[in-house]
Amino acid sequence: MVGNLSKRGYIAAHGGGMVSDKSKLTFWLLMAPLLIWLVTLIVLPHVGMFLVSMREKIGVREYQTSFANYEVFFNEPLYWNTFARTAYMSITATALTLGIGFPIAYYIAKLTRGRTKTTLFLMCLIPFWVSELVRTFGWMILLRETGVFSNVLQYLGLVSGPVEMLYNDAAIMTGLVYTSMLFMVVPLVTTLDSLDDSLIEAGYDLGASSFAILREIIIPHAMPGIVSGCIVVFMLSLGNYLTPILLGGKDSLWFTGLIYSQFITRFNWELGSAFGFLLLGLSSLIVFVGLKLSRQSLTKTMGQA
Amino acid sequence: MVIALPVFIESLTMSQTPDLECRAISKSFDDFKAVKDVSFSVPQGTFFSILGPSGCGKTTLLRMIAGFQKPTSGDLLIKGNSVLEVPPNKRPVSMVFQHLALFPMMNIGANVGFGLRQRGVNKTDIKQQVERVLERVGLGGVADRPVASLSGGQKQRVAIARCMVLEPDVLLLDEPLGALDLKLREHMKIELKQLQSEFNTTFVYITHDQSEALVMSDQIAVMNHGVFEQLGTAKELYYEPSTAFVAGFVGEANRFAATVESVNGTDVQMITDQGKALRGVDAGQGVQRGDSVDVFVRPEAVRLSRDVSQTGQLGNGGAGRVENILFNGANSQLILRDQASGAEMNIAMPQTGEFRDLTQGDVIAYGWEPQQTRVYSSARGRHGL
Incomplete structure (x- = not known):
């Protein structure tokens, strides 16, 4: 009797163990692609890059561990000026994108319905069907000396000779805003869509002006969308290489351009890696400060948008 | 001042x-x-x-x-x-x-x-x-x-x-x-x-x-x-x-379609489409002989009795077979089918306990007063004229 009971208990325990083993296996199998992707494409290269960035070349194939590469960055004004310029240009681009994207998103989410809404949303998406390179060349066709804008201005008699509109900060800014607009509009439309119209009406009913409603009801509600849109746009701008180089020309002074030239032109992988790490640190810091200022958490914003 | x-x-x-x-x-x-x-x-x-x-x-x-x-x-x-x-x-x-x-x-x-x-x-x-x-x-x-x-x-x-x-x-x-x-x-x-x-x-x-x-x-x-x-x-x-519309929308009501036989002041005599004679009061729409009308009776206006002589003199009514009893505590209802015309009536169950033993298939006398019967011109218009 006792033996029988214990045997049954053993089977129960063992059976249960098999079930949990199986579900554990399923869990790991499902997680495997994500883990492989994270480890091989993100963690390993970064560890490698960090190790490279900590090497100082002291002779032919002779290296020692030091912070010398990081010192070079701080001792050379061109490097950290470019670094700061990239940061504030990206922040400006993000702010501009938000400023232009918010009314568009509000219009799509709140003032249109059904077919019009879908059409407008698609129109935001259509430019992304062509590659970024082609899109940027499109801007070059418009802005260059012999381009469309210059010719139209001459034809209208507003200017006497050809005007070069490429290769300046405004051209870079235009390109950055244009490239990242979709990534701002999509999360904003999503959050604004979820705002109940009756909240806006209740605001008016209680005597609020349109501005008070925007400030007290619409923006607080859309905050997760605003923050997640800003994070994505900021990251894209900071890490953008094509747009600043093509539209800003050789004097664009974009930090990714510096990294490129260290790796490819100068063949100085050590300094390039250090720059890469500084850029990573910078973007993380700015996103962190942004989240703190807007009192949002990364999990909340990313979860919602 | x-x-x-x-x-x-x-x-x-x-x-x-x-x-x-x-x-x-x-x-x-x-x-x-x-x-x-x-x-x-x-x-x-x-x-x-x-x-x-x-x-x-x-x-x-x-x-x-x-x-x-x-x-x-x-x-x-x-x-x-x-x-x-x-x-x-x-x-x-x-x-x-x-x-x-x-x-x-x-x-x-x-x-x-x-x-x-x-x-x-x-x-x-x-x-x-x-x-x-x-x-x-x-x-x-x-x-x-x-x-x-x-x-x-x-x-x-x-x-x-x-x-x-x-x-x-x-x-x-x-x-x-x-x-x-x-x-x-x-x-x-x-x-x-x-x-x-x-x-x-x-x-x-x-x-x-x-x-x-x-x-x-x-x-x-x-x-x-x-x-x-x-x-x-x-x-x-x-x-x-x-x-x-108000008679049908506010509160419960039995509704009959009928044709006016004769009008005397507000007193209206009618025949329902199922052939039952009814007396009621004009709800103020001035119905005339030959008009198609809608007739409304509240379920609680209808009295039940085991004795036909008690409901017989009320003016409207007859004998009906219990089709169904919808028990809902104080709001229980009785669905009755008139034996003569086959019309269905919805009647509020009296709460005195007198009819507690009523079951499906029983035949019972029912009746209501003409004052509780409101007559409205029907949207169907007049026929016979």
């Missing part, structure tokens, strides 16, 4: 100015007329309900009063002043929304104080007034809590407090009890009525639920297809419905 008289007259006329007045107000959407020439006025301190099925135009009417929609024609006066050109955020009306529309991004105190903040009232005054109004709705000390921490009924009270703190001339309520469960809805009906008499503010309440309207209102307007079918007190609507 010479000076006092005009002052007295002025104050008299002042008090007679209704809080809300609609003059021939209409609203069309493209070629659909949602509200057609509706006129009414609501005196100060009245609980006024607009009752109607969904799609009857009651929400459109309420939104016009609130200012979210502009009437196609007509005039809208609040305390005697036209508000047609006044935007919703300047109108002296407040609205409790169907799903309350409390601001989830603010705590309860900030929600209630929202309107005062927009008026630029200073912070300490806002705090005091918010606390006072929350106490009046029985929610003192919750100002710092988030909206989500409240139950359905408490949210309701916060929504009312948020409007009442602004001391509006008229409070509009857009089916605010619709989202609550049955028990709470019953409770909130009484509470709303109490709050209304306590604040002594004019309430305009729209609903499709007749019991909400009957229990709470001083005045009820029954609305259908964009017009007011009847305006009156709950009792008037229930006992003297002036149209067939």
Whole structure:
């Protein structure tokens, strides 16, 4: 009797163990692609890059561990000026994108319905069907000396000779805003869509002006969308290489351009890696400060948008 | 005295100015007329309900009063002043929304104080007034809590407090009890009525639920297809419905289609389509011999008896077979099929216990008085003429 009971208990325990083993296996199998992707494409290269960035070349194939590469960055004004310029240009681009994207998103989410809404949303998406390179060349066709804008201005008699509109900060800014607009509009439309119209009406009913409603009801509600849109746009701008180089020309002074030239032109992988790490640190810091200022958490914003 | 008289007259006329007045107000959407020439006025301190099925135009009417929609024609006066050109955020009306529309991004105190903040009232005054109004709705000390921490009924009270703190001339309520469960809805009906008499503010309440309207209102307007079918007190609507729609919509009723045989004053003799002779009273539509009419009888107006002689002299009635008994406590109903004509009758089960042993298939005598039988001209028009 006792033996029988214990045997049954053993089977129960063992059976249960098999079930949990199986579900554990399923869990790991499902997680495997994500883990492989994270480890091989993100963690390993970064560890490698960090190790490279900590090497100082002291002779032919002779290296020692030091912070010398990081010192070079701080001792050379061109490097950290470019670094700061990239940061504030990206922040400006993000702010501009938000400023232009918010009314568009509000219009799509709140003032249109059904077919019009879908059409407008698609129109935001259509430019992304062509590659970024082609899109940027499109801007070059418009802005260059012999381009469309210059010719139209001459034809209208507003200017006497050809005007070069490429290769300046405004051209870079235009390109950055244009490239990242979709990534701002999509999360904003999503959050604004979820705002109940009756909240806006209740605001008016209680005597609020349109501005008070925007400030007290619409923006607080859309905050997760605003923050997640800003994070994505900021990251894209900071890490953008094509747009600043093509539209800003050789004097664009974009930090990714510096990294490129260290790796490819100068063949100085050590300094390039250090720059890469500084850029990573910078973007993380700015996103962190942004989240703190807007009192949002990364999990909340990313979860919602 | 010479000076006092005009002052007295002025104050008299002042008090007679209704809080809300609609003059021939209409609203069309493209070629659909949602509200057609509706006129009414609501005196100060009245609980006024607009009752109607969904799609009857009651929400459109309420939104016009609130200012979210502009009437196609007509005039809208609040305390005697036209508000047609006044935007919703300047109108002296407040609205409790169907799903309350409390601001989830603010705590309860900030929600209630929202309107005062927009008026630029200073912070300490806002705090005091918010606390006072929350106490009046029985929610003192919750100002710092988030909206989500409240139950359905408490949210309701916060929504009312948020409007009442602004001391509006008229409070509009857009089916605010619709989202609550049955028990709470019953409770909130009484509470709303109490709050209304306590604040002594004019309430305009729209609903499709007749019991909400009957229990709470001083005045009820029954609305259908964009017009007011009847305006009156709950009792008037229930006992003297002036149209067939009101008779069918407010309360339960047995409905027969019949043809008028003879008319003597308001006394009408009819034959139902199933061949049963009935006597009833003209509901004021002036039916004539040969008219097609709709006849309405309330289930509780019908008396039951085991003895035919007791119901025989009532004027209408006969013997019926029990088809079904719908037991629902005090609201139990009996479905009876008339043995002569085969017509189905819905009869309220008397609560005296006398008919407790009644079962399906039993035959019982029933009858009702002609005064309880209301006759309306039918939309089918006249036949035989």
